[in-house]
């Protein structure tokens with residue numbers, strides 16, 4: 001604030017940040033801390049109220065409370081838009097106050113059934129807050145900074161978990177010190193209620209919040225759509241992580257550490273996960289993200305295996321922390337592997353955790369405790385942790401096998417080089433690649449939305465290929481031939497008005513037919529590698545999905561135009577349309593100036609095309625640094641390269657001594 005009371009923009013604040021947005025994030029931090037604390041507080045209370053003699057018999061009651069807390073997020077998300085029509089601040093305050101009342105009521109009612117009902121209602125009351133991340137914070141930041149605001153809000157939600165974990169452990173210790181070992185969870189329940197009060201007050205002090213359509217995608221819908229092997233790895237971790245949380249309290253009580261012990265395990269897990277997710281992008285930065293994912297998941301599984309077998313709380317807390325780190329790194333790697341399917345990954349994690357906490361505790365209780373020798377008891381809790389570890393490791397390996405983006409490059413030297421901060425590049429002739437007849441060249445197409453970096457990456461790939469002695473032809477669409485240049489002018493000139501979608505499609509196809517006949521096929525016939533900036537997929541995405549014309553028809557038309565030529569590899573660079581368009585210099589051409597929804601449809605179209613033929617596509621997150629992208633592209637191109645020297649010629653030349661100077 002200046003002396004005149006006018007708020008000046010904070011020069012250090014990220015673009016799009018406003019005082020109101022910052023206050024909203026503070027409220028979100030408080031509310032999220034309360035929600036995470038509720039998890040510890042209500043499960044602790046469920047454990048106390050179960051009152052069974054053997055700690056393991058309390059597991060199903062604890063699992064039930066966890067499942068009821070999570071279930072609304074999975075099952076009721078589609079109902080959230082209904083609250084979007086109400087006043088935003090009133091809904092958020094009501095959501096906090098409802099949770100406050102519920103948490104205070106739990107120790108007063110003091111009944112197992114009410115604790116379970118309260119858990120369900122706390123889960124329901126948390127739902128309106130999800131719209132702060134999906135809608136309100138991005139709307140407050142404005143269109144240009146919406147994505148950044150969404151990310152910051154998500155970080156706030158998950159960053160609150162370790163804070164709540166540590167707070168829960170400390171409060172449990174205090175309660176233990178004051179009231180003795182047989183404490184209930186009253187203190188932490190009341191403190192959680194107070195945190196919700198603080199959140200409600202923070203919301204009241206907020207300025208106006210924008211209304212707007214709430215978009216809370218249904219986790220169940222996302223679970224089934226956009227499946228990916230990366231999702232399998234995340235599922236493995238979610239099941240394993242869910243197993244830890246589901247039996248943490250039982251383990252802590254069995255080891256004589258009570259709620260402070262339980263809180264320490266939760267805090268360790270949450271701190272580790274937050275650290276891993278935050279640092280993930282910097283871990284082995286030059287190493288393939290797929291391989292990092294494929295290694296982090298089994299590493300987490302191994303930690304879980306040891307965790308299941310030791311009977312020492314301090315060791316368990318550290319192992320839970322390291323498991324969290326592995327899980328966090330794996331999560332960040334999975335996000336970079338399928339940047340376009342993060343919603344799917346989140347749904348897998350949520351549903352996996354829900355299944356784990358609902359199903360595993362009753363199984364643990366049913367297995368019971370078995371004495372092995374005189375001083376080692378093996379419990380059902382350990383059994384499900386072991387099962388979680390094995391399953392996670394298996395799913396991690398499946399993901400690595402299915403997705404490996406450095407096939408043919410040995411894992412160990414690749415990892416050793418990455419540990420030294422270097423990128424392992426096998427000599428070209430050592431890389432395993434199917435040899436292709438040299439008389440037919442190779443055709444690589446670069447596709448993607450506006451400003452995705454196609455021209456940049458096509459150029460870098462061509463330079464790299466030429467460095468390795470290949471005959472390379474770089475070309476582009478539309479407009480690579482004389483006729484094509486005239487067609488391009490017609491197609492992209494903003495003065496061209498009223499061009500019908502069919503005519504547009506035919507003109508692009510005419511340009512392509514000329515391009516294939518006069519540039520691409522002659523180059524391939526002499527064995528060259530052709531690198532094209534755009535090809536048929538652009539027509540399918542722009543004229544098909546963008547202009548809403550039948551994709552099948554366009555594919556048929558282009559099959560004829562191209563004489564059936566299909567790229568050996570299509571590199572698809574995915575970028576958020578608005579980010580891509582921002583990268584381009586003004587003024588926009590006729591297609592670039594289409595509305596945002598058109599470009600969204602084009603983007604979705606490209607993805608749908610890649611999904612139908614995953615082996616032919618390399619899909620990359622174009623927001624990553626250019627050098628990283630080009631390395632991944634090189635790795636993939638290497639797999640399809642022909643021998644640089646025709647096999648027949650090599651038979652002769654290889655008998656001569658090499659002259660290197």
Ligand SMILES: Nc1ncnc2c1ncn2[C@@H]1O[C@H](COP(=O)(O)OP(=O)(O)O)[C@@H](O)[C@H]1O
Pocket residue numbers: 448449450451452453454455456457583584622623624625626629
């Ligand atoms: N990975 C990247 N990160 C940031 N900027 C990039 C990246 N790749 C390309 N750019 C920049 O974005 C702009 C558009 O890139 P360009 O290769 O012409 O995209 P396209 O051919 O897909 O329209 C250029 O200024 C380029 O330097």
Ligand SMILES: Cc1cn([C@H]2C[C@H](O)[C@@H](COP(=O)(O)OP(=O)(O)O)O2)c(=O)[nH]c1=O
Pocket residue numbers: 449450451454455477478492508533534535536538539540542543591592
């Ligand atoms: C090849 C092709 C391009 N287009 C559009 C996409 C681009 O907006 C424009 C090509 O313009 P261009 O300036 O080459 O852009 P970029 O660098 O993004 O490739 O033509 C189609 O709509 N259909 C097609 O089949």
